[in-house]
Amino acid sequence: MTPTSRFIVAAGFLAILAGMPPAIGSAESAPTNRTPPPNVLLIVIDDLNTDIGCMDGGGITPHIDRLAQRGVLFDNAHCNAPVCNPSRSSFLTGLLPPNLGVYENKAYFRDLPGHADRVTLPRHFRDHGYRAVGSGKIFHSGWQPKPSHPLAKHWDREASWSDYAELPYGTPTPKPALNKWHRGEVKTYWGKSFWWGQTHAADEDCGDFQNARFTADFLQGEHDQPFFLACGIFRPHLPFVAPRPYFKQYPLEDIEWPAGVKHNDLNDLPPFGKKYARRTGLNAAIRKENRWKQAIQAYRASTTFADAAVGQVLDALDSSPHRDNTLVVLISDHGFHLGEKNHWTKFTFWDRSTRVPMIVAGPGIAPGRSPRTVSLVDLFPTLNEFCGLPALEAHDGQSFASLLANPEAEHPAVARVFHDAQNHQAVIDEDFRYIRYANGEEELYDRRADPHDWHNLADDPGYAATLDRYRAQRFLPNGTR
Numbered sequence: 257m258t259p260t261s262r263f264i265v266a267a268g269f270l271a272i273l274a275g276m277p278p279a280i281g282s283a284e285s286a287p288t289n290r291t292p293p294p295n296v297l298l299i300v301i302d303d304l305n306t307d308i309g310c311m312d313g314g315g316i317t318p319h320i321d322r323l324a325q326r327g328v329l330f331d332n333a334h335c336n337a338p339v340c341n342p343s344r345s346s347f348l349t350g351l352l353p354p355n356l357g358v359y360e361n362k363a364y365f366r367d368l369p370g371h372a373d374r375v376t377l378p379r380h381f382r383d384h385g386y387r388a389v390g391s392g393k394i395f396h397s398g399w400q401p402k403p404s405h406p407l408a409k410h411w412d413r414e415a416s417w418s419d420y421a422e423l424p425y426g427t428p429t430p431k432p433a434l435n436k437w438h439r440g441e442v443k444t445y446w447g448k449s450f451w452w453g454q455t456h457a458a459d460e461d462c463g464d465f466q467n468a469r470f471t472a473d474f475l476q477g478e479h480d481q482p483f484f485l486a487c488g489i490f491r492p493h494l495p496f497v498a499p500r501p502y503f504k505q506y507p508l509e510d511i512e513w514p515a516g517v518k519h520n521d522l523n524d525l526p527p528f529g530k531k532y533a534r535r536t537g538l539n540a541a542i543r544k545e546n547r548w549k550q551a552i553q554a555y556r557a558s559t560t561f562a563d564a565a566v567g568q569v570l571d572a573l574d575s576s577p578h579r580d581n582t583l584v585v586l587i588s589d590h591g592f593h594l595g596e597k598n599h600w601t602k603f604t605f606w607d608r609s610t611r612v613p614m615i616v617a618g619p620g621i622a623p624g625r626s627p628r629t630v631s632l633v634d635l636f637p638t639l640n641e642f643c644g645l646p647a648l649e650a651h652d653g654q655s656f657a658s659l660l661a662n663p664e665a666e667h668p669a670v671a672r673v674f675h676d677a678q679n680h681q682a683v684i685d686e687d688f689r690y691i692r693y694a695n696g697e698e699e700l701y702d703r704r705a706d707p708h709d710w711h712n713l714a715d716d717p718g719y720a721a722t723l724d725r726y727r728a729q730r731f732l733p734n735g736t737r
Contacts, residue, residue, distance in 0.1 A: 294619055294643055295582040296381065297475070298486040299569065300394055301562050302340065302493040303602065304588035306611050307514055308559065314514065314552075315559040316505055319567030320613065323586055327617025328624050328663050334631045334671035334684055335590040338602045338609040340493075341396035341410070342674070343589040343632060348376045348395060348416075350636035350651040353674040354731060360677075361396060364410055375648060377636050379416045381484035384645050389474060391421035392467035392488030398425055421470045424463035426490040427497045427561070430455040450538055450600070452496035452554030454503050459564065462499070464489050468565040472572030475582075489565050492558035492592070494601075502557040502564075511549040516596040516608055516708040524712040526697035528680075538600040552594055583618035583642060587632060596708065603675065605682040605691045605699075606709045610673050616660055626663035629685045630656045631671035672731055683729050690726035700726065 307313035310324040311331070337343040337353050341361040346353055349371075353359055357368045365371045378388035390411075392398050397407035399422045413420050430453040459465045471487040491498060522530050534540075542548050566586070573579055589612070593599040596608040603609065614630065617623075634653040640646070641657040658665050673682040678694035689709060691699040698714040700723055713719045 292581060293385070293482045295482050295578055296386075296484045296639060296643065297471075297569070297573065297582050297584045298394075298484070299489065299566060299584070299586040300344075300392075300486065301489045301566070301586070301588045301613075302393055302491070303590065303592045304492060304559060304562065304613060305591040305594070305608055306613055307556070307594065308563075308613060310615075311613060314512075315556050315563075317559065317563040319563050319570055320586065320615070323566075323570060323584065323617055324615050326623055327584065327615050327621055328626055328660055330614040330616075330626050330628070330630050330659075332627055332629050332671075332686055333587075333612050333614035334610045334629075334673060335588075335612050336631050336633045336672060337674055338590045338604060339675065340589055344394070344396050347587075347589075347632035347635050347653075348378075349374050350377070350633060350648065350653050352633055352652040352672060352731070354679070355652060359674070362406070366409075366412075366415070376412065376416045377639070378484055378486065380636075380640070380645065380648065381643075382416070382418055386482050386484045387479065388416065388418045388484045388486075389420070390417050390486040390488070391423060391470045392425045392464065392486075393490050394486045394488045398467075398488055398490075399423060421467060423466045423470060425467055425488065426464060426493070427462040427499070428455055428457045429453075430497060450494060450536075450551075452551065452558075454500045454557075455497055457499055459499060459561075462561075464491055464562065464565045465568065468568040471569050475569070475572045475576045475578060478577065487569055489562045491562045491565075492555050496551070496554035496558045498554075498557045498561035502561045503553060505560055506553045506556050508549050508553060511552050513548070514552070514594050514596065517594070518596075518708065518710050519598070521597055521710055524715075525699065526693070526714075528693040528695060528697045529691070529699055529712075532604050533597050533599045535603065536599070536601055539595065539598045542595075542600065548595060551600070555592070555594060581619055583616070583621075583639070585635065585639070586613065586615045587635070588612040589632075605673055605675065605680070605689075607689070607703075607707065610671070610682065610684065621660050624663035626659050627686060628656070628659055628663070628665070628667040629669045629671050630659070630667075631669075631673075633672075634669075670729060674731070679731075681731055683726050688722060688726060690723070690730075692727070692730055698723070698727075 308315040308317040310321040335343045336346045342353050342358045345358040345365045358365050382388040395410050395412050397410035400408040522533055590602050591609045591611050592602055593608045597606050634656050637651050637653045637655040638657050641655045654669050671684040680693045683690045689701040689703055699712045700714040701709045
């Protein structure tokens with residue numbers, strides 16, 4: 257496909273979305289100057305769960321909310337791995353974790369057999385006429401000032417990007433540095449890294465805002481080719497550190513447990529499920545020290561800080577020459593527990609860990625809310641279709657571009673989630689969540705009646721046929737389904 261004909265495809269698809277007849281004409285006579293290909297702005301927020309304003313949560317997120325008001329908000333979007341690197345490697349290559357081989361944070365997909373020359377999402381756009389520019393954490397590690405850093409190569413600078421900002425991310429460490437609420441008891445997740453604190457740094461002195469400013473400045477400029485622009489925001493990833501004003505928006509006396517929290521919610525789990533819930537030891541420590549309000553406050557303060565960074569980017573786009581021709585995609589790499597299933601952080605197959613915010617807004621897309629099942633691995637083929645780029649053969653995702661035209665359209669699909677190399681996995685759709693551990697233990701939840709995964713139905717004889725149906729859809733170790 258030539259660049260000109262590719263732009264005709266994109267223009268035709270955008271016209272369909274807008275309810276207009278597609279342009280007709282030969283490549284030689286097509287008025288490509290009137291129908292330029294859409295730009296893409298991808299915003300990736302680290303560890304952001306669905307506890308945000310536009311998804312009826314407790315987080316104060318006015319800028320994410322306004323993006324949702326002008327695009328399609330996906331209520332049933334899921335990650336494909338509840339860990340940073342496996343999730344990002346998956347949606348940036350379009351391959352599910354078992355087909356890519358990345359299950360943990362240290363693995364670099366290009367070091368694995370068969371993937372040294374893997375075409376990534378930004379690389380694909382770069383190869384087809386776009387300028388691919390990144391900032392912050394997009395792949396598992398953004399820019400690293402020291403090439404000797406063990407994750408330095410993970411940002412995939414030469415292989416994927418035209419240009420990448422050399423900026424820090426996150427927020428400065430407050431002084432005194434460590435919050436030692438756990439008294440040395442929490443030793444399983446980043447050692448003792450589950451901590452929080454208020455920094456006196458101004459927003460503009462924080463890495464996340466510097467990356468947002470880089471993105472905003474790029475959007476304000478004129479460009480002689482379409483762009484694929486990615487902005488990674490590190491907060492609310494641990495540690496929960498944000499400037500002091502964001503903490504003040506969440507008075508401790510107003511903090512309540514999130515709606516999905518049900519204490520002693522492990523009785524109907526199989527042994528391995530209980531092990532997953534207790535693996536970090538954080539719930540027992542937080543409850544013992546009675547620090548749950550402070551932890552939730554700090555997470556939400558970090559979320560609102562991240563939202564403010566997003567606001568810098570959206571303000572720049574709205575006042576730029578690219579406003580009407582830029583597809584905006586906002587996602588998180590996975591969710592984050594705040595006590596749901598007696599668990600904190602991620603690493604699980606339950607709703608709070610797998611479900612993510614996903615918003616898509618842009619030219620020809622009417623505001624709406626979609627209940628259909630999508631997952632992050634679907635982004636690559638969706639952006640291909642929307643922008644008129646040729647599809648890659650080696651993709652595990654399913655385009656949901658039709659849902660951008662009609663959020664309620666039929667879209668038969670399941671989300672597949674994987675964690676650890678032992679083939680633990682989940683199959684999720686609008687109706688049920690099925691979890692199967694490598695040793696054969698299972699969980700089954702009716703998502704319509706039980707959205708918080710409180711009642712495991714795997715041993716209920718009345719759901720035997722349902723259980724069999726989801727067993728048949730699991731991803732088998734040899735790659736067949």
